Amino acid sequence: MQTPSLQNEQLIALTPDWLIPMTDDSSIKDDLSDTPQQPVQPWLVNTTVVVNKDQIVDIIETSKLDSVYPGCSKIRLEGHALMPGLINAHCHAAMNLLRGYSDDLPLKQWLENAIWPVETEFVDDEFVYEGTLVAIAEMLRSGTTCFQDMYFMPEQIARAAQQAGIRANIGLMVVDSMTAWANGADECISKGIAVYDKFKHDAKLSFSFAPHAPYTASKETLQRVSTLSFELSLNIHMHIHETAQEIKDYEKQHGLTPLAMMYQNGLLSPQLNAVHMTQLEQHEIDWIASSGTHVIHCPQSNMKLASGICPVDKLLDAGVNLAIGTDGAASNNDLNMLAELQTAALLAKVNALNPETLSAEQSLYAATMGGAKALGIDSNVGSIEIGKQADLVAIDLNTIETQPVYNPISQIVYSASRENVSHVWVAGKQLLDNRELTTLNQKQMLKIAQKWHSKIQGLNHD
Numbered sequence: 001m002q003t004p005s006l007q008n009e010q011l012i013a014l015t016p017d018w019l020i021p022m023t024d025d026s027s028i029k030d031d032l033s034d035t036p037q038q039p040v041q042p043w044l045v046n047t048t049v050v051v052n053k054d055q056i057v058d059i060i061e062t063s064k065l066d067s068v069y070p071g072c073s074k075i076r077l078e079g080h081a082l083m084p085g086l087i088n089a090h091c092h093a094a095m096n097l098l099r100g101y102s103d104d105l106p107l108k109q110w111l112e113n114a115i116w117p118v119e120t121e122f123v124d125d126e127f128v129y130e131g132t133l134v135a136i137a138e139m140l141r142s143g144t145t146c147f148q149d150m151y152f153m154p155e156q157i158a159r160a161a162q163q164a165g166i167r168a169n170i171g172l173m174v175v176d177s178m179t180a181w182a183n184g185a186d187e188c189i190s191k192g193i194a195v196y197d198k199f200k201h202d203a204k205l206s207f208s209f210a211p212h213a214p215y216t217a218s219k220e221t222l223q224r225v226s227t228l229s230f231e232l233s234l235n236i237h238m239h240i241h242e243t244a245q246e247i248k249d250y251e252k253q254h255g256l257t258p259l260a261m262m263y264q265n266g267l268l269s270p271q272l273n274a275v276h277m278t279q280l281e282q283h284e285i286d287w288i289a290s291s292g293t294h295v296i297h298c299p300q301s302n303m304k305l306a307s308g309i310c311p312v313d314k315l316l317d318a319g320v321n322l323a324i325g326t327d328g329a330a331s332n333n334d335l336n337m338l339a340e341l342q343t344a345a346l347l348a349k350v351n352a353l354n355p356e357t358l359s360a361e362q363s364l365y366a367a368t369m370g371g372a373k374a375l376g377i378d379s380n381v382g383s384i385e386i387g388k389q390a391d392l393v394a395i396d397l398n399t400i401e402t403q404p405v406y407n408p409i410s411q412i413v414y415s416a417s418r419e420n421v422s423h424v425w426v427a428g429k430q431l432l433d434n435r436e437l438t439t440l441n442q443k444q445m446l447k448i449a450q451k452w453h454s455k456i457q458g459l460n461h462d
Contacts, residue, residue: 011072012051012428015062016082016394018408019044022368023383042361043408049082051390054427059386079398080422081408083364084383085145085167085391086337087371090237090275090296090325092151093160094123094131096138097452098330107243107305115330119152122456123180128153130448132160135335137437137445140166142336142418145391145426148273148296148325148375150210150237152181154192158199165431165439167391169375171210171237172196174217174225185221189228196232204427206377208235208273213242214258215250219265226267235271235376241284242276243307263287270294273374275325277315278308285311289318294374297366299343301327312344313352322366323374336418341367345413360413394423 020043048065050058050072060068095115102114128151139147149157150171161168172192174185182188189209196207209225211217217225217238229236240258241247250258259280262268270292277295280288288295297310312322324344326335341363348358358366372382381391395412397405402415424432431438 010052011057011069013048013065013069013072013074014051014077014082014392014394015048015065015074016077016080017045017397018081018405019047019049019059019384020081020083020364020409020412021059021384022084022365023385043081049384049390049392051392051425051428054389054429056384056386056388056390059384077394077423080394080396081412082384082392082394083412084368084381085393085424085426086143086341086367087323087375087382088139088144088147088326088335088337089273089323089371089374090298090327091135091147091149091335092328092330093135093139093147093149093157093335094128094151094153095328095330096135096335097127097131097449097456098328099333101330101456103304103333105305106245107307108245110305110331118456120180122452123152125153125156127452129156129160130452132157133164133440134445134449135329136160136164136166137440137442138329138335139337140164140424140432140437140440141421141435142334142338143393143395143421143424144335144337145393145424145431146371146375146377146381147335148208148237148371150212152179154195154207155198158195158202158205161205162199162202163439165204165426165429167204167377167381167389167426169206169208169235169237169377170195170199171208172234174209174211174221176216176218176221185217185224189224193228193232196234206375208237208375210237213239213246214261215246219261222262222267223265226269229271235273235374236269237273237275239276240274241279242302243305244279247279257284259284259287263291268293271376273323276302276307277310278302280311280314282314285314285318285320288315289320294321294323296323296325296374297344298325298327298332298340299347300340301331303343303347304333305331309347309351311351312348313354313357316358316362321370321373323371324363324367337367338412338416338418338421342413360407360410363413364409390425390428392423392425393421396420396422 146167148169268291275296345363369382372378
């Protein structure tokens with residue numbers, strides 16, 4: 001499979017004990033198997049991934065590596081599983097600086113009495129830029145190589161992502177009210193498009209319109225956003241049906257549920273990432289499935305705020321693409337995707353009273369390919385395939401907590417923690433090396449968090 005123009009000394013060969021491609025395409029496995037007619041397990045052994053700059057250029061039997069690629073640089077990941085990078089499909093990264101600020105409250109009370117007031121006081125360019133840097137540091141150390149964000153000052157989010165080298169989808173926040181970033185929906189949209197125009201040529205950055213929710217962005221605003229999203233080929237990223245109270249209040253005011261309004265106005269589509277979705281009737285699931293809408297599941301935040309449980313079993317049965325997000329660290333209280341996909345698998349089982357619901361492999365798929373499909377970047381990332389970007393994560397399974405290994409996927413989902421994440425590459429560039437960040441200064445990230453804690457804590461003591 002070697003391309004003649006490749007210079008072997010520029011290649012990097014990664015050889016784990018287990019390779020987890022996370023693809024349904026069996027061609028890779030058939031190429032590497034002498035008995036392709038046998039059932040194929042979802043991981044490979046004795047297999048090496050060859051990377052050239054930002055791209056995966058080969059997946060080869062390790063025994064053939066020296067003859068095909070003599071002189072290439074080799075990294076032996078003994079005791080490790082190598083898998084696609086995790087995709088955090090919904091977060092508010094800068095809210096890392098509000099981790100633990102206000103806990104154990106219902107969503108409405110938490111937002112109106114705690115979060116929105118402190119945001120009004122402190123959110124500015126510096127808060128968003130520095131908070132996003134700290135969040136990215138946490139995400140990289142948890143195996144996340146791409147995140148979809150929704151917050152104010154999207155230019156600062158893009159700057160932070162560029163500095164760290166991580167892949168990101170930047171949400172262009174849209175709300176009807178005045179915020180620290182913009183005065184109403186019109187300015188949100190105009191400023192958001194300007195940010196998109198400024199950064200759209202960065203291959204690691206993508207963008208989406210991010211209307212906060214149906215109760216903060218009117219039907220007319222959503223219709224305008226929908227039109228623009230099709231014109232610019234941008235996704236829409238939005239909280240929908242997060243709590244029963246939200247639906248009750250909306251229905252009382254408008255005479256129908258938020259989803260019904262969106263369905264009737266043609267606002268459900270393959271470009272929509274619907275976040276939370278804890279309150280769903282079967283006919284609404286049918287609308288979601290038929291429209292191609294993606295659902296972003298945030299189980300830990302939903303549990304902590306007692307918002308409800310997303311019916312992932314019914315969504316999967318209907319053929320809906322499921323992705324996983326952490327939500328913000330102010331309501332989670334972390335950005336740990338490994339913990340999130342474990343929670344997703346366990347919660348789905350107890351909710352359906354069926355241990356086969358959302359298997360370990362399905363959960364990991366939702367956190368990789370499911371996220372890539374939701375963000376519209378599955379042709380580039382989400383699985384380990386020739387021609388895709390080298391967004392890769394190495395998980396150390398050679399620990400007391402994760403041995404013995406009968407099934408590496410089960411071990412990653414049910415036994416591993418973010419401390420097992422040892423190496424991370426985004427577009428072929430190593431951003432985490434033996435738990436050490438390479439593009440961000442870990443001590444500086446701690447200083448940033450402590451600085452903002454002092455500022456915000458001072459507000460509480462005034």
